[in-house]
Amino acid sequence: MSLFGELQFGFSRAVSDDEDDEYSRIEPNLNLKRKIYWLEETTEKIEVDELILADGPIACAFLHVYLLNHLSESEKRLLGLSATNSEFKIFQNEDKSESELNRMRKNLIYKINNLDAKSFLVCEVFTNLKSNEFYDWIDQLWEKVNFKSCTILCSQNQTSYFSSHQQQFPCVKFLSSNKNLTTEDKCQRLEEPNFLQNLPAAMIQFCVLKQLDFTAFVCYSQSINVDIQSVKETYSGVSCLLKDKSIFKNDDLSKKSLLSVGNLVNSVSGLYM
Amino acid sequence: MSYDTAITVFSPDGHLFQVEYAQEAVKKGSTAVGVRGKDIVVLGVEKKAVAMLQDDRTVRKICSLDDHVSMAFAGLTADARVLIQKARVECQSYKLTVEDPVTVEYITRYIANLQQKYTQGRGRRPFGLSALIVGFDYDGTSHLYQTDPSGTYHEWKANAIGRSANSVREFLEKNYNDDIFNSDAACVKLCIRALLEVVQSGAKNVEIAVARRNRPLEMLKAEEIEVIMAEIEKENEAEAEKKSQKKI
Numbered sequence: 140m141s142l143f144g145e146l147q148f149g150f151s152r153a154v155s156d157d158e159d160d161e162y163s164r165i166e167p168n169l170n171l172k173r174k175i176y177w178l179e180e181t182t183e184k185i186e187v188d189e190l191i192l193a194d195g196p197i198a199c200a201f202l203h204v205y206l207l208n209h210l211s212e213s214e215k216r217l218l219g220l221s222a223t224n225s226e227f228k229i230f231q232n233e234d235k236s237e238s239e240l241n242r243m244r245k246n247l248i249y250k251i252n253n254l255d256a257k258s259f260l261v262c263e264v265f266t267n268l269k270s271n272e273f274y275d276w277i278d279q280l281w282e283k284v285n286f287k288s289c290t291i292l293c294s295q296n297q298t299s300y301f302s303s304h305q306q307q308f309p310c311v312k313f314l315s316s317n318k319n320l321t322t323e324d325k326c327q328r329l330e331e332p333n334f335l336q337n338l339p340a341a342m343i344q345f346c347v348l349k350q351l352d353f354t355a356f357v358c359y360s361q362s363i364n365v366d367i368q369s370v371k372e373t374y375s376g377v378s379c380l381l382k383d384k385s386i387f388k389n390d391d392l393s394k395k396s397l398l399s400v401g402n403l404v405n406s407v408s409g410l411y412m
Numbered sequence: 413m414s415y416d417t418a419i420t421v422f423s424p425d426g427h428l429f430q431v432e433y434a435q436e437a438v439k440k441g442s443t444a445v446g447v448r449g450k451d452i453v454v455l456g457v458e459k460k461a462v463a464m465l466q467d468d469r470t471v472r473k474i475c476s477l478d479d480h481v482s483m484a485f486a487g488l489t490a491d492a493r494v495l496i497q498k499a500r501v502e503c504q505s506y507k508l509t510v511e512d513p514v515t516v517e518y519i520t521r522y523i524a525n526l527q528q529k530y531t532q533g534r535g536r537r538p539f540g541l542s543a544l545i546v547g548f549d550y551d552g553t554s555h556l557y558q559t560d561p562s563g564t565y566h567e568w569k570a571n572a573i574g575r576s577a578n579s580v581r582e583f584l585e586k587n588y589n590d591d592i593f594n595s596d597a598a599c600v601k602l603c604i605r606a607l608l609e610v611v612q613s614g615a616k617n618v619e620i621a622v623a624r625r626n627r628p629l630e631m632l633k634a635e636e637i638e639v640i641m642a643e644i645e646k647e648n649e650a651e652a653e654k655k656s657q658k659k660i
Contacts, residue, residue, distance in 0.1 A: 364440075367575075398612045410440075412473055412487070
């Protein structure tokens with residue numbers, strides 16, 4: 140009862156009124172959404188033969204060790220990066236001469252001309268995109284770049300792999316629009332009920348829609364972070380399936396680079412030792 | 413019903429998921445390698461990157477449990493600290509009671525029993541670490557044991573724990589033989605070579621500890637490690653040269 144005799148109902152700020160929810164809006168924080176920032180202005184669409192998309196730390200480490208590390212600055216041209224607004228501003232202002240390893244974390248997009256007589260667009264997505272960012276990201280890519288086929292590299296934790304047979308991990312599976320690709324010991328077709336998710340799935344859907352060829356490799360790994368064994372296994376699977384058509388190199392430089400990539404996990408966190 | 417949140421509940425197919433998850437935590441720790449010889453036991457670890465302002469003396473993967481027993485671990489740092497403390501107290505308590513130092517097997521069994529206890533108690537989670545325990549008994553025999561979060565322990569001639577342990581163990585299986593067992597220098601070299609399978613070359617990236625009969629644990633100096641690494645580098649180059657000549 141109030142001072143004036145009116146009956147007042149108790150209320151709590153912890154419980155929101157249902158009527159209010161209808162009208163309340165949460166402003167989407169546009170600054171936290173990742174999008175592609177292009178570093179070059181072009182009027183025409185860029186044409187490449189193949190898009191190579193690496194989703195996640197293991198796939199990015201694989202690309203860094205077996206492809207990007209073998210190319211000089213003149214052979215790979217930095218076209219853009221996937222970043223939030225603040226990350227892009229930091230990128231613009233920082234020293235560009237930092238180590239290749241740190242650059243891997245920056246979700247960079249490269250164009251490679253004339254590798255095995257083909258041109259490639261390489262997209263590193265080290266930090267996973269959120270579910271509301273996939274299709275916008277792909278649309279932004281397609282607006283700027285035309286590609287005829289797509290190779291997708293990704294990884295999932297071994298706990299998400301379902302099979303009636305016993306499986307040793309890490310292992311690599313593939314999905315392809317090319318029905319003629321046969322399974323190999325080191326790389327078998329991804330069987331039901333397993334499925335790809337997130338950006339790789341969105342990209343496959345896009346390729347099917349646009350009738351583009353695609354091959355997706357997924358590495359089932361014991362660790363979600365960069366793990367040397369998983370990166371090596373990804374190389375075994377990819378090179379086994381692609382054989383002579385593989386542009387990924389495994390030499391002494393790759394071996395040295397693989398060890399340095401392992402340091403990515405050896406962070407300064409005191410939790411594990 | 414979820415079988416992975418309670419430590420004391422078996423799943424229908426016989427898994428204790430919390431113990432298995434604890435074994436995953438071990439794989440997040442950096443690599444540790446142990447190699448046993450006749451007169452020497454060597455422990456090698458991947459040195460953790462230390463922050464610029466951090467005192468690296470507080471960041472140690474190899475520690476002594478007693479004058480004649482030492483240990484390296486991989487996994488949760490805080491769990492290791494607690495386990496090491498309990499093991500050290502047990503070593504002294506045993507010595508006071510029995511008037512003899514612990515055997516390596518005894519203290520390993522003590523640590524393993526402690527780890528096992530934490531897989532059966534209510535409201536407690538397993539220790540998230542594996543340990544390599546090395547030393548010499550009073551009869552002069554060398555030992556290398558490994559424990560894991562489930563509380564099992566085994567004796568090994570050479571073993572690895574932590575990240576990429578499988579790769580390192582494969583390397584040890586291919587390269588360990590009786591010649592290594594009988595030579596101190598060969599044991600140290602094998603340990604460093606095994607670590608170089610998964611660690612970048614450079615003395616600053618590894619720590620090597622050597623246990624010898626009736627002597628305290630000795631940490632090899634960076635210069636000594638660099639010399640051995642340079643030898644290994646030369647041997648690798650010579651082998652690569654041989655292989656390329658064979659191809660021609």
